[in-house]
Amino acid sequence: GQSLEQPSEVTAVEGAIVQINCTYQTSGFYGLSWYQQHDGGAPTFLSYNGLDGLEETGRFSSFLSRSDSYGYLLLQELQMKDSASYFCAVSLNTGGFKTIFGAGTRLFVKA
Amino acid sequence: DARVTQTPRHKVTEMGQEVTMRCQPILGHNTVFWYRQTMMQGLELLAYFRNRAPLDDSGMPKDRFSAEMPDATLATLKIQPSEPRDSAVYFCASGNRQDGGEAFFGQGTRLTVV
Numbered sequence: 028g029q030s031l032e033q034p035s036e037v038t039a040v041e042g043a044i045v046q047i048n049c050t051y052q053t054s055g056f057y058g059l060s061w062y063q064q065h066d067g068g069a070p071t072f073l074s075y076n077g078l079d080g081l082e083e084t085g086r087f088s089s090f091l092s093r094s095d096s097y098g099y100l101l102l103q104e105l106q107m108k109d110s111a112s113y114f115c116a117v118s119l120n121t122g123g124f125k126t127i128f129g130a131g132t133r134l135f136v137k138a
Numbered sequence: 139d140a141r142v143t144q145t146p147r148h149k150v151t152e153m154g155q156e157v158t159m160r161c162q163p164i165l166g167h168n169t170v171f172w173y174r175q176t177m178m179q180g181l182e183l184l185a186y187f188r189n190r191a192p193l194d195d196s197g198m199p200k201d202r203f204s205a206e207m208p209d210a211t212l213a214t215l216k217i218q219p220s221e222p223r224d225s226a227v228y229f230c231a232s233g234n235r236q237d238g239g240e241a242f243f244g245q246g247t248r249l250t251v252v
Contacts, residue, residue: 125183
């Protein structure tokens, strides 16, 4: 079957750096996306990795290693407003495209 | 600014009633997704369309759910008859990546079936 794993919770202090890992076991892997969701809000797209390596967008970076079936989201200079849930999502090509979301990582940023 | 618009934002209905949720994707996006989010199951893909054609609805209970795109500016998700277990937040998202990555979500419809 298809599965994604990410930690359920991470806590960090304001100004610090935090890394949220995502490992997957899938067939037909095509790409990895990251989304942020605040309580009561909608998922917001953060980044997409179709190729191995690092993608940087401001304070956020995302990394993918296809050979290790692994990716991570790196958040730098943490701010209180970064407290939210973060989801990795894999795009699969299994004869047609499909997206599966991980269960999400709840990030708590402390002062 | 461009955004995905969903209506209604909240819906409370009695078991057995029909529910219709609507979505206006971002202009120019050719792929539209319907997701359901619950505490127990997380985010589940129900159906998606590319250029208005349904590509995958394997995540949707076929006996009671149906999804359509009557035109490029409107996607609908219907539940008939609704059941309490359908209570969830339903999100519509749109994008241009055929693989479903980089999708932009609407604010969701919070459905409660009593």
